[in-house]
Amino acid sequence: MSQGEQVGPLDEAVGYVLKRAATALRTAMDAALRPLDLTVPQYSCLEVLSQQPGLSNAELARAVFVTRQSMNLVLRGLQDRGLITRPATAPHGRALPTELTPAGRHQLKAASTAVRAVEARMLTPFTKSQQTRLLNDLLACVEALD
Amino acid sequence: MSQGEQVGPLDEAVGYVLKRAATALRTAMDAALRPLDLTVPQYSCLEVLSQQPGLSNAELARAVFVTRQSMNLVLRGLQDRGLITRPATAPHGRALPTELTPAGRHQLKAASTAVRAVEARMLTPFTKSQQTRLLNDLLACVEALD
């Protein structure tokens, strides 16, 4: 262009590479979860639900950064497959506390190992301390943008 | 759970934070480009086209990691607004070489500064050497997954 370097060969833009990394991870996770008939949002939902049982639809949506409507579809799919349970009537307010079924816990265990394997493959080039450094760097990026 | 730590409080999973960072960046870029009436894919397309004029639809799609169909919609939108030009008939084969119009170059300049401002804000917490380190780390992640 006219005034010096603009963005560079695009491979040098942090934002570009950040998107590429996220896309590659998403693709790899999709492939790893496909044999289990789980999508990434479904797996994320199960994982959160395992760590925080009894969360409502809206709370789950906030935890996974999607809308209530989207999470509602995810939950319905999981419920139809018997991986989670929601009471037909709300015990308090309108919130329906969601819980994992034994089948859901079993499915989550398989999915969790598959996902961890993908993460481990992604982190192969790094030492343990480098991994925490990368983690902190990414967190700093998020905070700087917020 | 049963056997030690599973995934941790989820904030410690690199994949989770990677997605959060990419989402935050995407949201910030969307907000920065909205006043210019440009979406992130449209901006990416203009940027690539500026560095490599004459690329065809399929080549652009590969460069931005979307399908030909999606890129076709993006190009049509940009073409209707007079930011790019495509010959009505292909000079060779079926590929239609795309070029930026003066209006497109002008719009891209404004968009590029806006996007660079977002990237700069994201990289505020880092020194120059830390930025290149982060870049290389992310590239290593992509390579490890490929």
Add this chain to the structure above:
DNA sequence: TCTTGTATGTCAGTGTGTTGACATCCAGAA
């Protein structure tokens, strides 16, 4: 008590990206 506000679940409508498919165009081998 009644009212206002907030939060939740759910129903549309919309937009965007994808996969699947097809016709076209060129290059190279038989």
Add this chain to the structure above:
DNA sequence: TTCTGGATGTCAACACACTGACATACAAGA
């Protein structure tokens, strides 16, 4: 020359996430 393979542009159908909207249920204040 003829034909096969690869690449391209484009159409259709589908999936998923979003915004907008509405009715419901509880909490806090007048």
